[in-house]
Amino acid sequence: MNDAPAPGPPDLAAVAAGIEQTNELLQRVLAKVSTTPSIHAVFADAGYVYAAMGRLVAGTEDRRAFDLDAEGLIEAFIDKARTIFPDSRLLRVYWYDGARRRLHTTEQQRIAELPDVKVRLGNLNANNQQKGVDSLIRTDLETLARHRAISDAVLVGGDEDLVSAVEAAQGYGARVHLWGIEALGGRNQADPLLWEVDSQRTFDLDFCKPYVTRRPLLYEAYGEGASAAGAAAAGPRPGREDVRFVGARIAAQWLVERGRETLAELLPGHPYLPGATDQELLVEAEGLLQHSLRGHADLRRALRDGFWDHLQAQF
Known part of the structure; x- marks a missing residue:
């Protein structure tokens, strides 16, 4: 037979004090979250940008046939992101491109000197194809999302291989927004990528025109070795x-x-x-x-x- 005394009534004052303490803690956490600024970053696949804008404006994907005002375009991307995320701060723009032996070209050096821009280089093979760029994008996107360094990621690209990067970032709570360049008579972004992202935006011909200048006389007169530097020397x-x-x-x-x-x-x-x-x-x-x-x-x-x-x- 158990002669232990029955438990007494709960100490209501202690319970109320515990609830009040919990509420105060929640209020402090919510206040901190509400005052923490959102941060966004732009991840731009330069290979996609050059090919898509060159095809749309100049009628060719050959970089030697046109000049791209990368600085002006990056500024436009920053401005557009500021409009879309008015209460968010820009972390930086990541500009992914290819280069032989990963050595910066003169143009890539100029881009790297821009404020709030980080140039990341993959390799360029004998056929001028980028290698390793998608893995760089995935690493940066996933790392920043995992460490809660960004809340929104703008991805400028179209390769299906980027789907895994999008999934990884979303798994850590980041929202991914896909930006693309208008394609005449079709698409230049993979369907699985379009299905996976949180939002989409396409820049049309009128937006792209100011940033692309075809150089027909120089390119045709001097051949494939011609460059924008030759035109500027005039x-x-x-x-x-x-x-x-x-x-x-x-x-x-x-x-x-x-x-x-x-x-x-x-x-x-x-x-x-x-x-x-x-x-x-x-x-x-x-x-x-x-x-x-x-x-x-x-x-x-x-x-x-x-x-x-x-x-x-x-x-």
């Missing part, structure tokens, strides 16, 4: 201070033509300009300088510096 290269002055001059002109309120709206985006505005600045500067600034990252930065310097002095 005229004297302006100095950084000259370009900076032109940037300030254009800003002053725009203030008169467009009004202070319009340009004041650009200030919160410093040091970035919206893609359309950046292209207008570039085209107008090239007209004044009578020299192409495409492919000259240092001069493009000098142009923007001059533009921003004048604007910030006025506000």
Whole structure:
């Protein structure tokens, strides 16, 4: 026979105190989560970008037949992502390309010098085909998602091999958004990739046109060894201070033509300009300088510096 006393009534005060303590802890956790900024990153397969934009705008995938304003395009990607994720911060843009023995070309060096851009190189085989790029994308995407370094990933590409990268990132809670280039008369992105991602966006011909320039005369006259550097050598290269002055001059002109309120709206985006505005600045500067600034990252930065310097002095 068990003579142990029956358990007494629960201590309601202690239970209430425990519930209150738990609620306070939950409130602190939720407050911390709500104030933690979202972070996004852009993962761009340069091989896909060159091939798709070259085919759409210049009618060819051969990189030697056209120039791609990679700096301007990357700025446009950053601007578009800022619009889509207004409450998120950019981690960086990853630019994946191929190179023989993984040695940067001059163009890749210029891209690598851009702020918030990381160039990652795979190998380039004898047939100019990229090798190892998909695995680099998967590694970066999965690692950042696993460590909760990003909440949203923008993937610019179309290869079916990227499906596993998307699945891995999603498994760690990241959302993956697929961006592509318009394909005339078909698709240039694998169906399984389109099915797997969280959202899709396609850039059309009007968006792509400003960033692709076909070089028919140079390419046809001098053959496959011709380059954009040969075309640029036709005229004297302006100095950084000259370009900076032109940037300030254009800003002053725009203030008169467009009004202070319009340009004041650009200030919160410093040091970035919206893609359309950046292209207008570039085209107008090239007209004044009578020299192409495409492919000259240092001069493009000098142009923007001059533009921003004048604007910030006025506000």
